[in-house]
Amino acid sequence: MASIEELKSRSLWLRQELFELVMRFKKGHIPSCFSCAEMVLALFYGGYLKLDPKNPRSRDRDKIIISKGHAAMVLYPILSDLGFFPKEELLKFTQPEGILHMYADHSIPGIESITGSLGHGIGIGCGFAYCAKRDNQPYRSFVVISDGECYEGSVWETALFAAHYRLDNFVVIVDRNGLCILDSTEKCVRLEPLEEKWKSFGWHVLTVNGHSYSEILRALDEATTNKTGKPVAIISKSVKGKGISFMENRPEWHNQMPNEEELSRARKELQVNCIVN
Amino acid sequence: METVRELPRDVFINEIREAAIKNKNIYFISADLGAKALDRFRAELENQFIHAGISEQNMIDLAAGMTLSGKIVYVYAMAPFVTLRCFEQIKVAIASMRLPLTIVGIGAGYSYDDAGPTHYATEDVSCMRALGGIEILSPSDTSTVIEAARLTYTKPHFRYVRLDRTYLPSLYNEGDTRFVEDGMVEVDKGKDICIMSSGYMIHRAKEVRKMVVDSGIDVGVIDVFRFKPIDGRVLMSVLQPYRKVVTLEEHFLSGGLGSAVVEALVDHGIVKEVKRIGIRDQYYCENGGRAYLQKLSKIDVQAVSEQVKHFAEKHHSAR
Numbered sequence: 001m002a003s004i005e006e007l008k009s010r011s012l013w014l015r016q017e018l019f020e021l022v023m024r025f026k027k028g029h030i031p032s033c034f035s036c037a038e039m040v041l042a043l044f045y046g047g048y049l050k051l052d053p054k055n056p057r058s059r060d061r062d063k064i065i066i067s068k069g070h071a072a073m074v075l076y077p078i079l080s081d082l083g084f085f086p087k088e089e090l091l092k093f094t095q096p097e098g099i100l101h102m103y104a105d106h107s108i109p110g111i112e113s114i115t116g117s118l119g120h121g122i123g124i125g126c127g128f129a130y131c132a133k134r135d136n137q138p139y140r141s142f143v144v145i146s147d148g149e150c151y152e153g154s155v156w157e158t159a160l161f162a163a164h165y166r167l168d169n170f171v172v173i174v175d176r177n178g179l180c181i182l183d184s185t186e187k188c189v190r191l192e193p194l195e196e197k198w199k200s201f202g203w204h205v206l207t208v209n210g211h212s213y214s215e216i217l218r219a220l221d222e223a224t225t226n227k228t229g230k231p232v233a234i235i236s237k238s239v240k241g242k243g244i245s246f247m248e249n250r251p252e253w254h255n256q257m258p259n260e261e262e263l264s265r266a267r268k269e270l271q272v273n274c275i276v277n
Numbered sequence: 278m279e280t281v282r283e284l285p286r287d288v289f290i291n292e293i294r295e296a297a298i299k300n301k302n303i304y305f306i307s308a309d310l311g312a313k314a315l316d317r318f319r320a321e322l323e324n325q326f327i328h329a330g331i332s333e334q335n336m337i338d339l340a341a342g343m344t345l346s347g348k349i350v351y352v353y354a355m356a357p358f359v360t361l362r363c364f365e366q367i368k369v370a371i372a373s374m375r376l377p378l379t380i381v382g383i384g385a386g387y388s389y390d391d392a393g394p395t396h397y398a399t400e401d402v403s404c405m406r407a408l409g410g411i412e413i414l415s416p417s418d419t420s421t422v423i424e425a426a427r428l429t430y431t432k433p434h435f436r437y438v439r440l441d442r443t444y445l446p447s448l449y450n451e452g453d454t455r456f457v458e459d460g461m462v463e464v465d466k467g468k469d470i471c472i473m474s475s476g477y478m479i480h481r482a483k484e485v486r487k488m489v490v491d492s493g494i495d496v497g498v499i500d501v502f503r504f505k506p507i508d509g510r511v512l513m514s515v516l517q518p519y520r521k522v523v524t525l526e527e528h529f530l531s532g533g534l535g536s537a538v539v540e541a542l543v544d545h546g547i548v549k550e551v552k553r554i555g556i557r558d559q560y561y562c563e564n565g566g567r568a569y570l571q572k573l574s575k576i577d578v579q580a581v582s583e584q585v586k587h588f589a590e591k592h593h594s595a596r
Binding site (some may be wrong): 118120122123125126127128130131134135141154157158160164184187 | 343348419
C-alpha cells in the first residue's frame with residue numbers, strides 16, 4: 001500500500017505516461033483522464049483493489065470499470081505497470097498490431113467490460129456487486145462515472161436498484177469535473193445539487209477533492225469498510241485537464257490535440273507535480 | 278394431449294424453473310411482467326428471481342454484469358419494451374461482448390391488441406435481427422416453446438425468444454423436434470406454392486391453406502422456428518418442391534421474417550417467386566381486437582387468402 005508521497009509521484013508518472021500515449025498517434029482524451037487520475041491511482045496503488053495480474057479473471061477479484069469510456073485508457077499505464085500486459089503494448093496504443101484500443105473493452109487483460117457509450121458501466125458493475133452478495137463473495141465493485149454521464153437515465157435506474165438491494169459492496173465514483181463536451185454541466189443542463197440527488201436515492205455519499213490523496217484515501221477507507229447497508233457514491237470534485245494549465249477547465253480540449261508550441265509547453269508543465277497532498 | 282391450455286410464457290417459465298431448481302446459477306429477471314408460472318418461480322426460487330423495477334435499461338446492463346459473473350440470466354418483459362426500450366444496452370452490453378443471455382419478449386405482433394401501438398411488437402424482429410451474433414427463436418406451439426426454453430440453458434447463447442401472449446394450438450406431433458436442428462419445418466405439404474410463417478401467424482397460414490383449397494390451390498405451410506440464423510441448405514431443401522413462396526407475418530415488412538427469407542434466398546442463390554405479406558406500413562390506434570387489427574393491416578385470413586390465390590394464379594412471362 002503506497003504512501004501519499006508515493007502516490008504523488010505516481011501522479012507525475014501517470015500524467016506523463018498518458019500524455020505521451022496520446023501524443024504518439026494523436027489519439028485519446030487527455031483532460032478526462034487527468035481529472036480522475038488520483039482517484040484511479042489511489043484505487044490501484046492504495047491497496048483497495050484485490051487483483052491478480054497473472055490471473056485477470058480470478059474469481060474473487062475486485063471489479064473496476066471506468067464507465068466514462070473515453071477515459072478508460074487511464075488504466076493502460078497502470079495495468080501494464082502491474083503486469084497485466086507487456087509495457088510494449090503502450091507503444092502500440094490504437095495501432096493495428098496492438099491490443100489497446102482507444103476505448104477499452106473486455107478483450108484487454110484487466111478490463112472488465114466494454115465502455116464508450118455512457119450509462120452502461122454502472123449497471124454492469126451493479127451486476128457484479130449483486131452476484132458478489134448472492135454468492136457470499138467478499139469482492140467489491142467499483143465504477144468510475146463522469147458527471148456528464150449522470151444525464152443518462154440508466155444511471156438513476158441502477159441507483160434505485162443498488163440501494164434497494166443494499167449493495168454496500170458497490171462504490172460509484174462520480175468524476176465531477178464539471179464539464180461535458182460543449183460547456184459546463186451547470187450551463188448545459190443543471191446537475192446540482194448532485195450530492196442530494198444521490199443521497200435521496202438511498203446512497204451513502206462522500207464528497208472529496210479529487211486531486212487530494214489525503215481526502216481520497218479517507219473516502220476510500222470509509223467506502224471499503226462501509227457498513228451502512230447502502231451503496232457508496234463518492235463525488236470527486238476534480239479539474240478536467242488537471243496538470244496542463246491551458247487545458248484545465250476548457251471544454252474545447254476534450255479531444256483536441258496540441259500544436260507544437262502547446263506540446264512543449266505541456267511537456268514542461270508535466271515535469272512539475274500538480275498534486276500537493 | 279394438452280389438458281390445460283398453458284400460455285407460452287407459462288410453458289417457458291415452468292421449463293426454466295425446473296432447470297433453475299437444479300442449477301443455482303440460473304437467474305430470472307422481470308421488468309414487472311408477470312405470469313402464473315412466474316408466481317410459482319418467485320415462490321419456490323426467491324433467490325433466483327429479481328424484480329428489476331420497470332427499468333429495462335438497468336435490467337440489461339445488470340444482466341450483463343451477472344452473465345460476466347458466470348450466471349445464466351433471463352431478462353423478461355413485454356416484447357416491445359425488452360427489445361426497443363433498451364436496444365442500445367443490448368447492443369453494447371450483450372451483443373458487443375457476445376454474452377450468452379436470453380431475452381424473453383412476450384406479445385409478438387398484435388398480441389396486446391387492446392393496448393395500442395406502445396404494446397405492439399411489430400418491428401422488434403427487424404431491430405433484433407440487426408444485432409450481430411444474435412439468435413432469434415419464434416415458437417409456434419407448446420412443444421416449440423419447450424424446446425426453445427431447453428436450448429437457452431443447454432446451449433446458452435445471445436438469444437431473443439419471441440413469444441405470443443395468447444395460447445397457441447399444437448402444431449407438431451409429440452416427439453417431432455426437427456425444428457430445433459433445422460430451424461424451419463414443412464408442417465403441411467403442398468404443391469407449387471407455400472406459405473412461410475411462424476408463431477400465431479402459422480396457425481392463420483393453416484387457415485389460409487384450408488380456405489384456398491376450393492380454388493384448387495394446394496398450399497404448403499412452412500413453420501420458421503429460427504429467424505436468425507437461417508440455414509441456407511435447409512431453406513433450399515424445404516423450398517425445393519415449391520416455385521412460389523409467400524411469407525406471412527404480423528410485423529412490418531421492413532426487416533421482418535419476409536426480409537430474412539428473401540435475404541437468405543438471395544444469399545444462397547435460390548431463385549423463387551416471393552410474395553411478402555405483413556402489416557401495412559403504419560400504426561393503428563383502434564379498438565376491435567386482434568382480428569380487426571389484422572383486417573385493417575390486410576393480414577387477416579380472408580385478405581391473405583385472396584393474395585395467395587392471386588399470386589398462385591399469376592403467370593410471369595419473364596422467367
